[in-house]
Amino acid sequence: MTVGDPFSVLVLAGGASRRMGTDKRAVPIEGTPMLLRTIERLAGLPVMLAIDPRDPPNVPLPAHVRVIPDSRPGEGPLAALEAGLAALTVPTVLVVAADMPWVEPSVLRLLARRLASHAEVDVACLADSAGPRPLPLAVRRAATLAHLTSLLDTGERRLRALLPGAAVIPPDEWRPLDPRQGTLRDVDVPADLATVP
Secondary structure, three states: OOOOOEEEEEEEEEOOOOOOOOHHOOOOOOEEEHHHHHHHHHHOOEEEEEEOOOOOOOOOOOOOEEEOOOOOOOOOOHHHHHHHHHHHHEEEEEEEOOOOOOOOOOHHHHHHHHHHHHOOOOEEEEEOOOOOEEEEEEEEEEHHHHHHHHHHOOOOOHHHHHHOEEEEOOOOOHHHOOOHHHOOOOOHHHHHOOOOO
């Protein structure tokens, strides 16, 4: 995957799965635990996993996956992203969630290329008919880390807070790479498993 600057993929894998009623990271997707299915979609890429150390995933992780504990456990995905970015050294980080088992690698490549071609911004994201989406993201590690740490220190917890000023990829650019639109599908409740992209 050649997209310019060296990069890593950070999978945000914390959360209590309250709406699912069970640890959704272990819920099977086509016979494979969801977290592992997401990691499989990223095969060949350098993958890091940010977890809440109080609630590690109950699935066997591949040997190549590095685990990074949240530095602010229980404070949401923005805090998990902070821990992940602080532990990495690469210039660019692609960010996905553990509950995105249909993420399309070619769309992640597009995000990385878009960020590389827009030196004036630190974040690139996808949009659908409802507007910009907070995941997946491509971020410049150092600048984003400084920004989100200040957000967290003022009480912000939402990834969406990183989107103002982002380079936004409209649907007509990314959907040809992912006609089933699985990249933006996440799993929050059992009904989300009723249809598979």
